[in-house]
Amino acid sequence: MLKQDRFKRIVEEVAKGGSVSLPSLSKLLAVSEDTIRRDIKEMDTQGLLRSVRGGAVSIAHIPHHYRDRERTDMAQKRIIAQKAVTLIKADQVLFFDGGTSALELAKIIPADCPVTIITHSFPVASAIEDHPSAELIFLGGRLHKTAFATYGYETLTSIAKFHVDYYFFGVTSITTERLFCRDLEDAEVKKRMMEHSKKVVGLCTTDKLDSETNYYIDRTEKLSYLITEEDSNHPQLRAYAALGLHIL
Incomplete structure (x- = not known):
């Protein structure tokens, strides 16, 4: 089989399952694991997939601009939000990420639930501003114009003043070992919020499972919960449940 034909089959296999192992590809394509x-390794360099120990994972193809992302996978994000809102109780203090799944959650917090929301996201802040019971603390800093969120030294310094009950964390890319995102500054904010939270709740559409992007945030085991649009016994979630994460 020619190299380009192998490349095509490998991409197809990764796209089907999100990840693939060296032994399975070796058997499928009748060539050595080497x-x-x-x-x-060559396909990773070309940006076709991401090389990991023992195989490869897909690269998450997520729209970069917030306006594009807020129109993507909306049905799935609403299911995730409905599951996540069951964790929110009166008088909690919460970090909300700048992702669109966190925005869907902010929209459905019960009107009679007094909570404090701390966020660097303008859309999340806008969703909370008319909430009759929620207090809003907005984290200042430099505006990221494609994410509609603040970043940088001022944001990181402000986060360090809090120790919250839950951090609702919008997952960009996740493997069983690591959490990733697309921007260095976003990675810094996410990591700092994780460090100042009692529990971290990953909000994740299943297309982001078993994928990597460019910037490392932290170990996946730092999550307390992983919430997707699928049932908790979905086959792709078994490896994450084995880490001890609560799957919703």
Whole structure:
């Protein structure tokens, strides 16, 4: 089989399951694992997938601008929000991420639930501003114009003043080992919020499972909960449940 034909089959296999192992590809394509390893390394360089120990994972293709993301996978994000809102109780103090799943959650917090929301997201702040019972603390800093959120030294310093009950964390890319996102500054904010939270709740559409992007945030085991639009016994979630995460 020609190299380009192998590349095509490897991309197809990764797209089907989100990840693939060296032994399975070796058997499927009838070539050695060393050949597959070299193929994957070259494909990683070309940006076709991400090489990981023992195989490859897909690269999450997520729209970068907030206005595009807020129109993507809305049905799934609303299911995730409905599950996540069951964790919110009166008098909690909460970090809300700048992601669109967190925005859907902010929209459905019960009107009679007095909570404090701390966020660096303008859309989340806008959703909370008319909430009759919620207090809003907005984290200042430099505006990221494609994310509609603040970043930088002022934001990070402000986060460090709090120790919250839950951080509702919008997942960009996740493997069983690591959490990733697309921007260095976003990674810094997410990591700081995780460090100042009792529990971290990952809000994650299943297309982001078993994928990597460019900037490392922290270990996946730092999550307390992983919430997707699928049932908790979905096959793709078993490896994450094995980490000890609560799957909703």
